[in-house]
Amino acid sequence: MAIISTKGRYALRVMIDMAEHRREGYIPLKEIAQRQGISEKYLESILKTLVRARLLTGLRGKGGGYKLTREPSLYTVGEILRLTEDSLAPVACLEEGAAVCPRAGECRTLKLWKGLNDVLNGYFNSVTVADLMAPAQAGNDYII
Amino acid sequence: MAIISTKGRYALRVMIDMAEHRREGYIPLKEIAQRQGISEKYLESILKTLVRARLLTGLRGKGGGYKLTREPSLYTVGEILRLTEDSLAPVACLEEGAAVCPRAGECRTLKLWKGLNDVLNGYFNSVTVADLMAPAQAGNDYII
């Protein structure tokens, strides 16, 4: 299948959505799910991950919901995807906690995969949530 | 799991192996499988794909085997992986033959994924099998 799973894609979309609505205080899951067309239950499991890693805070009870903990420009795409994708490693032997490959010494392709790893991380770390938000325009946002 | 599956990794390793032994004429599958530590049956299904796409030719019967159809420098890594990986698309909506996403117009992340696609293809297309071969040295290879 695709490199990035729905979980990672959804997580990113949700972070952008929350950034665009960050002036509205705590936003209930239900609202995000409706806006983004994602099932509430599935979204819940994604938000749990983001809360655990403190990218978001949750507040229970009436009037509660979720909120960003930082400015949108301080979240990189890489950080979000590394949390929600089980692995962004190019190949199995570069995965976290992978056993050392006995062929590593003679492996012709190791350099290729490490290079790919660098390319990917470089790309993902160079983009922030702020870069992905809709450009501010009259009526779309307001200045404090 | 990892971005590149074992099928794609094996295919690449095998192409490099065959490039390094290209002076020896047709090489039987059995030999490649042993050298690379891959099950014969599994390797067979990978080679079938490469033959169909004419990256290799096969010859049956005694003395038969597989052989490259071009010089190693004329195979890009991208070509090999696109054949053997079911998909190298970053996300589902950029897969070949994917339905047009109804959210495409308002999608905040489409540009990100297209950019990733370009980065990946650029990387893979810039490396050839010749780049991955062991450097020629005395006793390791010979000149015609």
Added chain:
DNA sequence: GTATTACCTACTTCTTCAATAGGTTTATTG
């Protein structure tokens, strides 16, 4: 005609992705 090799179709097993179900705890509000 026998051995060797590629070629072909189908199947199995295991894992992971995506999503669902059903509850418990915390906070607000009337």
Added chain:
DNA sequence: CAATAAACCTATTGAAGAAGTAGGTAATAC
């Protein structure tokens, strides 16, 4: 205080795909 609204938690399911296996058929050399 009771009702409601929300986050939080554990477990389960269904479908798809990855990885590998099994058993045969066709071509070629000797």
